[in-house]
Amino acid sequence: MEEPPVATIKAVVYHGPLDVRCEQVPMPGCGADEIRVKVDACAVCGSDWKAYKSGNPRMKPPITIGHEFTGIIETIGADVPGMWEGPQRPDLRQPAEQQSVGAPRPLPHSSSLAVGERVVMATSISCGECLYCRRGWRNLCTDLRPMGFHYNGGMAEFVTVPARGLQQGHIVKVPADVKATHAALAEPVSCCVNAAENCGITKGDVVAVLGAGPMGILNACVAREYGAAKIILSEVNPARLKQAEAFGFDRLVNPASEDLARIIKDETGGYGADVVIVAAPAAQPQEQAMTLVRKRGTVCLFASLPAGKSMLNVDSRPIHYGELRVIGSSDSTSTHVRRAVELIAGGSLPVEKIASHILKLDDIQRAFALMESGEALRVVLVP
Secondary structure, three states, X not given: OOOOOOXXXXXXEEEEOOEEEEEEEEOOOOOOOOEEEEEEEEEOOHHHHHHHHHOOOOOOOOEEOOOEEEEEEEEEOOOOOOOOOOOOOOOOOOOOOOOOOOOOOOOHHHOOOOOOOEEEEOOEEOOOOOHHHHOOOHHHOOOOEEEOOOEOOOOEOEEEEOHHHHHOOOEEEEOOXXXXXXXXXXXXXXXXXXXXXXXXXXXXXXXXXXXXXHHHHHHHHHHHHOOOOXXXXXXXXXXXXXXXXXXOOOEEEOOOOOOHHHHHHHHOOOOOEEEEEEOOOOHHHHHHHOOOEEEEEXXXXXXXXXXXXXXXXXXXXXXXXXXXXXXXOOOOOHHHHHHHHHHHHHOOOOXXXXXXXXXXHHHHHHHHHXXXXXXXXXXXXXX
């Protein structure tokens, strides 16, 4: 008797540097403590493109890539708690995670799941046990296991959310009326939410963002959502500056031909910005940022520098005498993702402009080319 054919799906698979293919793979299983999601949109992150160009030691090929995904719950394992029939609109006003040391609090968005609901993820899955998890800083977990790196990711027709992701509260529900191509941006938006909250951006602030790539523009948009009264965006690439014109920021500056420090001083009565977010992965803007903020201002190093090229030459005197805050911001938690979903669902965040190209999974090489050329802000792939 012949064995029945194995069901397969289409997926974008990393086999090694310069070897990423869209191919047929077996349909992912769904264990009793897991859920399976029918993916209908997955954005291509810069980290996906970097892995394609140069490899990534965290990826063990072959592995399906993609962590900025959204989809509809298709299967719920029998041991996943809190199931009910029919989709429910989520309550986006859930309280933030507890910040005190102690046993981790169960998070509400990984329970009460139903087939047919739209979900996104905080895709760097935490352990829930280390010091950072116990303090609510799950993005800093000592044993992060990201989707698309440790687990097969969402650049596929289906993806299985592992038990650890459910147990640690990494699933976030999305209102049914949010477009899939917009919901897929919840993960990058959540990283900017983390930055805005780390910076303490408040109503009336002047915020300067250095770097007008997709994450720079998203940081500027989120800062505006948090109440920034003036956004100054700098970028040395004229094409990127041209793209940024559509977002209505207060001042666009090319520091290769204009005096950025002087412009910021002129725009702030001589004081400097309240917050500077460095979204350009280069040492020079990180170094310059210390001179662009007012006393007691905040500098946020959002973009990382390559390993081995991350040393900075910084004058410590402005930090000391100006009582500056210099902070980092990395990844996000499910609390940040819930806030990102709220912003996207609210309609004021211009995600339709960020999702500049909508392509099919088969077009992954074209997506990488659009990213390399700088023509795209965010490419979103749909199965």
